[in-house]
Amino acid sequence: ARGERSHWPLFRAGIRTIMITGDFPVTARAIGQELGILRADGLVLTGAELDSLSREELNKVIGKVDIFARVNPYHKLKIVKALKDRGEVVAMTGDGVNDAPAVKEADIGVAMGISGTDVTKEASAMVITDDNFASIVAAIEEGRGIYSNIRKFIRYLLGCNIGEILTMFLAIVVGIPFPLLPIQILWINLVTDGLPAIALGIEPAERELMNEPPRPPKEGIFSRGLGYKVLIQGISIGLITIAVFMFALKIGADLTVARTMAFCTLVFSQLSYVFTCRSETRSLLKLSLRTNPYLLGAVALSGFMQFMVVSQPFARKLFQTANLPPAAWGIVFLGAICSLVVAETVAGMGRFVKRKLS
Numbered sequence: 001a002r003g004e005r006s007h008w009p010l011f012r013a014g015i016r017t018i019m020i021t022g023d024f025p026v027t028a029r030a031i032g033q034e035l036g037i038l039r040a041d042g043l044v045l046t047g048a049e050l051d052s053l054s055r056e057e058l059n060k061v062i063g064k065v066d067i068f069a070r071v072n073p074y075h076k077l078k079i080v081k082a083l084k085d086r087g088e089v090v091a092m093t094g095d096g097v098n099d100a101p102a103v104k105e106a107d108i109g110v111a112m113g114i115s116g117t118d119v120t121k122e123a124s125a126m127v128i129t130d131d132n133f134a135s136i137v138a139a140i141e142e143g144r145g146i147y148s149n150i151r152k153f154i155r156y157l158l159g160c161n162i163g164e165i166l167t168m169f170l171a172i173v174v175g176i177p178f179p180l181l182p183i184q185i186l187w188i189n190l191v192t193d194g195l196p197a198i199a200l201g202i203e204p205a206e207r208e209l210m211n212e213p214p215r216p217p218k219e220g221i222f223s224r225g226l227g228y229k230v231l232i233q234g235i236s237i238g239l240i241t242i243a244v245f246m247f248a249l250k251i252g253a254d255l256t257v258a259r260t261m262a263f264c265t266l267v268f269s270q271l272s273y274v275f276t277c278r279s280e281t282r283s284l285l286k287l288s289l290r291t292n293p294y295l296l297g298a299v300a301l302s303g304f305m306q307f308m309v310v311s312q313p314f315a316r317k318l319f320q321t322a323n324l325p326p327a328a329w330g331i332v333f334l335g336a337i338c339s340l341v342v343a344e345t346v347a348g349m350g351r352f353v354k355r356k357l358s
Contacts, residue, residue, distance in 0.1 A: 014213035028069040042066035073098035145205030162234025179262035195298035236342040269339035276343040
């Protein structure tokens with residue numbers, strides 16, 4: 001495939017590129033050195049040498065081999081099986097009819113869209129339409145970005161939903177009136193949760209994404225501390241919301257006013273929490289707000305709509321809210337800030353532990 005040095009980002013991403021060619025060893029070595037595929041201690045193995053090795057012997061040496069020269073299609077299949085025996089996740093590129101068995105055997109078969117045969121394309125899981133190796137690199141980066149955004153999306157929505165559930169559960173345990181009404185919960189889930197979550201799902205891929213090693217194939221979506229982050233943040237949002245509600249009742253506020261304060265605290269806690277969910281590797285203070293204008297717009301629109309629910313008479317009647325005085329708004333935003341501080345502290349501790357273990 002075209003794209004001479006496009007495999008270099010794969011080295012940083014923990015992915016090894018192996019050259020398999022029908023050229024003579026001297027030619028293959030020269031090309032491999034020029035492209036940077038052949039490591040200083042890397043080996044060049046020929047098809048004849050490959051035939052002389054048993055399966056066990058090949059499994060021991062294949063981790064050191066960077067180039068296979070003078071090979072035939074059967075050798076390609078043997079190489080794929082040996083790599084899979086070592087627990088490697090193997091991607092095999094091919095274009096000819098004879099490449100189809102190896103492409104099919106690989107975890108990810110990659111066919112050339114221009115020069116590839118129909119048989120190879122049918123056997124593959126992925127087709128490069130421009131025959132450019134750089135397209136594989138771009139696909140890996142795009143895939144990592146999508147997976148990262150899925151984790152961000154889950155982190156945000158589950159953290160928010162746990163906060164809502166805990167708020168209502170604690171009210172039942174303590175024996176106080178419900179801090180939220182059903183229509184208010186519906187508003188949170190449909191509007192103030194939804195827009196930022198959608199915008200978070202299109203967050204641009206982080207620069208460090210291709211410097212991370214591949215994740216284990218059996219790794220769960222809640223791995224690397226995501227489950228703890230979601231749980232702790234959900235608990236903090238729930239506790240802060242119920243604390244604001246109980247404080248409002250204690251100082252003699254009307255039940256409607258106390259509910260409105262809890263309602264707004266929950267919403268703005270979630271809107272502040274979304275900014276922490278933008279990255280698992282960098283602090284909120286190191287993230288540029290300009291990289292995702294959709295998120296800024298979503299948060300601004302959600303916040304504006306929440307203000308309308310509290311300030312407009314027709315909305316107050318529908319959602320059974322009250323117009324809050326400035327002091328009440330101060331308590332609401334103090335609660336949202338506390339929630340943001342907790343989120344950043346938990347995320348910072350996670351990054352610290354990761355650095356220590358790496």
